[in-house]
Ligand SMILES: Nc1nc2c(ncn2[C@@H]2O[C@H](COP(=O)(O)OP(=O)(O)OP(=O)(O)O)[C@@H](O)[C@H]2O)c(=O)[nH]1
């Protein structure tokens with residue numbers, strides 16, 4: 661056996677919505693695999709982000725933000741987060757240190773401690789770039805007191821502060837492993853077809869700001885790679901009401917075109933070929949409240 665055996669394991673990245681879990685995973689990987697938006701509850705499924713280096717494989721599991729579920733989609737999201745926590749070797753709890761802890765944070769850490777009582781915890785005090793000098797001690801102490809045994813670090817996912825430091829803390833929690841958990845060139849397990857759907861949803865979230873809050877889903881109907889050097893994608897943007905459909909289409913189709921152009925560029929960056937993207941908008945009234953529809957759109961427990 662070599663002096664430095666391989667370390668590898670799963671790190672569930674958890675916390676309340678919008679604190680920067682997906683942003684921090686992308687920053688730690690140095691590559692965008694998870695979609696990010698200013699709206700809470702952006703991440704809906706668990707998604708792996710795999711970092712492999714000589715002697716090391718960290719498998720980050722991005723999870724939906726911990727919140728009180730109010731509909732079948734919310735229940736799916738909270739089940740997913742619970743499973744990731746239960747299966748994790750360690751937990752990275754992320755908070756927004758620029759604001760004092762809220763009831764949402766206390767709820768989040770209670771869920772984490774319940775689902776992963778034994779796993780070592782690391783606390784990432786994220787958005788340190790927005791933290792006012794007058795709040796550094798009070799906010800830091802307030803969050804630390806909720807997980808007194810955890811290693812902790814002030815970080816900024818967007819500015820890249822202290823990423824090496826938090827990474828070293830995470831590596832310290834990982835077990836020794838006989839073998840890699842995933843092939844060394846794999847960055848995520850999510851299929852390109854599904855990632856394309858997520859990038860379309862992200863583009864819609866960005867373009868629509870506050871207008872169509874949470875009720876957007878994207879159904880990729882066709883993902884055709886049969887011609888070399890190009891991919892033809894046909895997708896439906898699903899909304900909950902007719903009024904939302906009108907907003908997503910926009911005047912003369914301008915909004916849908918904007919969403920499509922931006923998404924197409926992002927998908928091209930990801931897969932490195934030309935993309936032809938055909939988008940349509942469809943209304944599924946109140947789909948998030950309809951368990952069958954939620955499953956049909958791919959939010960199924962076995963994922
Ligand atoms: N100022 C600042 N903003 C950040 C930082 N990290 C993330 N953000 C912003 O916070 C917002 C939410 O980021 P996400 O990465 O989507 O957060 P999340 O925790 O994955 O959210 P959910 O998936 O909804 O649970 C986005 O607008 C990010 O750009 C940071 O370090 N500093």
Ligand SMILES: [Mg+2]
Nearest residue numbers: 681682702703
């Ligand atoms: Mg997220």
